[in-house]
Amino acid sequence: MTTFLQKNALLVVMSFIAGFVFLEACRPEDPGPGPNPTPGDLEYIVYDPQTYVIPKPTFFPEIPIPADNPMTKDGVQLGRRLFYDPILSADSTMSCSSCHLPEASFTDNKKFSIGIDGIAGKRNSMSLLNVAYVTDGLFWDGRAATLEKQALAPVEDPIELHNSWDNVIKKLKLHPTYPQLFRKAFGINDREEITKELAAKAIAQFERILISSGNSKFDRFVNGDVDAFDDEEIDGKLMFFDEGAAYNLPDAQCFHCHGGVTLTGGKFFNNGLDSVGNLSEFKDLGRYLVTGIEFDKGKFRATTMRNIALTAPYMHDGRFQTLEEVIEQYHDNGFGVVNEGAFLNQIGFPNGDGTYSGLTEYQKKAIVKFLHTLTDTDFINNQDIQNPFQ
Amino acid sequence: MKKYSLFLTILSLLFILSCKDKNEGPSTDFSITFSATYGAETLEKNKDYTFNGFPIFVESCRMYLSDIRLINADREVIISDVEYLDFTPENAVSASPTIVFKNVPEGDYTSIRLGYGVSPALNAKKPSNFPAGSPLAIENDYWAGWKSYIFSVLDGKADPDNNGTKNLSFSYHCGSDAVYKTVEFFTPIKVQADAFTQASISFDMKEFLTNDDGTPYDMVNNPATSNDAGNVVVAQALTAHWGRATRVRQ
Numbered sequence: 048m049t050t051f052l053q054k055n056a057l058l059v060v061m062s063f064i065a066g067f068v069f070l071e072a073c074r075p076e077d078p079g080p081g082p083n084p085t086p087g088d089l090e091y092i093v094y095d096p097q098t099y100v101i102p103k104p105t106f107f108p109e110i111p112i113p114a115d116n117p118m119t120k121d122g123v124q125l126g127r128r129l130f131y132d133p134i135l136s137a138d139s140t141m142s143c144s145s146c147h148l149p150e151a152s153f154t155d156n157k158k159f160s161i162g163i164d165g166i167a168g169k170r171n172s173m174s175l176l177n178v179a180y181v182t183d184g185l186f187w188d189g190r191a192a193t194l195e196k197q198a199l200a201p202v203e204d205p206i207e208l209h210n211s212w213d214n215v216i217k218k219l220k221l222h223p224t225y226p227q228l229f230r231k232a233f234g235i236n237d238r239e240e241i242t243k244e245l246a247a248k249a250i251a252q253f254e255r256i257l258i259s260s261g262n263s264k265f266d267r268f269v270n271g272d273v274d275a276f277d278d279e280e281i282d283g284k285l286m287f288f289d290e291g292a293a294y295n296l297p298d299a300q301c302f303h304c305h306g307g308v309t310l311t312g313g314k315f316f317n318n319g320l321d322s323v324g325n326l327s328e329f330k331d332l333g334r335y336l337v338t339g340i341e342f343d344k345g346k347f348r349a350t351t352m353r354n355i356a357l358t359a360p361y362m363h364d365g366r367f368q369t370l371e372e373v374i375e376q377y378h379d380n381g382f383g384v385v386n387e388g389a390f391l392n393q394i395g396f397p398n399g400d401g402t403y404s405g406l407t408e409y410q411k412k413a414i415v416k417f418l419h420t421l422t423d424t425d426f427i428n429n430q431d432i433q434n435p436f437q
Numbered sequence: 438m439k440k441y442s443l444f445l446t447i448l449s450l451l452f453i454l455s456c457k458d459k460n461e462g463p464s465t466d467f468s469i470t471f472s473a474t475y476g477a478e479t480l481e482k483n484k485d486y487t488f489n490g491f492p493i494f495v496e497s498c499r500m501y502l503s504d505i506r507l508i509n510a511d512r513e514v515i516i517s518d519v520e521y522l523d524f525t526p527e528n529a530v531s532a533s534p535t536i537v538f539k540n541v542p543e544g545d546y547t548s549i550r551l552g553y554g555v556s557p558a559l560n561a562k563k564p565s566n567f568p569a570g571s572p573l574a575i576e577n578d579y580w581a582g583w584k585s586y587i588f589s590v591l592d593g594k595a596d597p598d599n600n601g602t603k604n605l606s607f608s609y610h611c612g613s614d615a616v617y618k619t620v621e622f623f624t625p626i627k628v629q630a631d632a633f634t635q636a637s638i639s640f641d642m643k644e645f646l647t648n649d650d651g652t653p654y655d656m657v658n659n660p661a662t663s664n665d666a667g668n669v670v671v672a673q674a675l676t677a678h679w680g681r682a683t684r685v686r687q
Contacts, residue, residue, distance in 0.1 A: 288580075306576065340482075389608045
C-alpha cells in the first residue's frame, strides 16, 4: 500500500482534487459565483424572517418603521455588514463607517470627510445616533426623505465612495457570502435579484438600531437619579431647557431647536453663523438647494445634542472645534440676517424692551458641562453596532 | 315558569334596544380643510404683512386642535380626539391640510366645538405614550418644562421701527392646561353622504394678534410667551383671541 501510494502520490492527490471539484460543481445548494448563475440558486436557503425588535429606552417614543422595510434580524445583520464593508467603494478602501465611526457617535471627527480620491467633502459628517427618528429629511439639507434614499447617495458621490451601484451590485452578486445574506434578509430566489434598493434597505435597517442606550448621565438624572448631576450641571440643564425662571437662571433657548427626548429638532435653521448682505451670499445655500425657497438659504438641519461632546468639530462646515466656541457663537446673537432663528436674540433675561441680557461666564460654562452629561458610552460600546469584520 | 322566561327575555331585549347608541345610523367620511390666513390672504412663510403699521413676517405657524365635536340638540359627536396642523411645513411656504374624519354620523348639526391645544386628559401624557405617526408622538412639540404639549406656535420677525430691518423676533408658544381653551361655533354643518361631505376652518393670525377692543397686541413689549410654567399671561391673552380669529364655513 505504502509502495502504491508512494508511486502514485501525484495521481492520488489529483484524484482527490478532481473529486472535490466534481462534488463542489454538482452541489445543488450553492452553484457559487459565476457569470450566469442558475435561476433560483438561493432557494435552498430557508427564508424565515424574524422580527428585529429595536432595543430602546422605555421613555423613548416608538420608532417609525416604514411598512415596505420591516425590521428583521437578518436584514439588520446584512445592513451591518454592508455598512462596514469597503466593498461599497470603487477601490474597496472605504465604507459608510469610514465617515461614521461608532466611537465618534457615528461621525468622523473631521472638519470634512475625505473620500477615496483624497478629496474633501464640503460638509461635516453627521451623527447617526437616533437617526431613525428623523422625519423631516436627512443630510444637512434634508434632501433625502428616508434612510433608504439616503443610503443610496454616498456610493455614487464622486467625493465619497466614488463608485457606481451597478459595480457594487455586480460585486455583491459574485461575492461568496452576500447572496446568501440577501436571501435570508429579503427572500430573493437567486443572486440576480440583488438590487441597490435592497442593499439600501438593509443599511437603513442597521441605521435604525442606532438608538441611545438611555443610560447617559442626563438620562439617569431625568429618570430620578438626582445625585447624577452636580449643581453646575443642574443649572446648565435648567438653562438649556428654559426651565430656570424659578431659580433666577436665564433662558439659553437651546431646546427650541434641539428638543424632544432625542434632543434633535430635525428642522432647519439659519443659526447665525455668517454675516451676509443678502441671502444669496451664503457660501453654502443649504436647505434652499432642496426646497428652492429663498428664506431657506443658509439653513441646515439642527443636529442631535446627544453625544455632542464626541462629535467635534461642529456645524455643517466643522468650523468650531469646541463646545465653548459653539456657545460663544450663539451668545453673540447672530448677525441680524433676516432668516436667522427667532430665538437667537432671546438669550438671557428679557430686558423688557425686546432685548435680552445674555449669559454670564458661569452660565455658559454650566451649559457646556451639561452638554457633557449627554455622552452615552453604553451606546458607543454596544457590541451590536460594532464592525462585524473585526 | 315559561311565561316568566318569555317576559324576562322581552324585557331584556327592550332594555338592550333602549340602550342602543342614539348616534347609530348612516355615517360618512367628512373632511375639513384647515388653513391659516393673515387678514384675507393665505398665510405664507416669510411673506411681509403689515401689523400695527409696521412689517412683519411669520416663520412658523402650527397648532393642535383636540376634542373636535359636531353638536345638535340630539347629540354631540366627537369626530377627533386630536389633530396637528402645520401651516408652514419645512418643504413649502404654506399648507392647508385637509383631514378626513371617518364614519361621521349623518345629520344636521348646529355647531362645531374646537379645543385649542391638547385637552387636559391627553396633555397629561407624553410623546413616548403614543405610537409613531400619532400627532401626539411629535417630540419637538412637547416641552417637559411645562409638562405639556406646545399647543400653538407663531414665530416670526418684525420691524417695529420701520427702518428696513426686522430686528424684533416674536415667538408665541402657548401651552399648559391653564391655556387650553374650547370654543363652540354656531355655524350649521350638514353631514350627508355624496352631498355634504366637507367644511373649512381658517385661523386668521392678524386677528390672533389683535385685542378684543380692536387694538393690536403689544408685540414690542411682549414679543414672546414666558418659558416660566407659572407665567402664562401672554399665552392666555393670545389664546383668548382664537374664537374671533376662527372662521367655520360649509
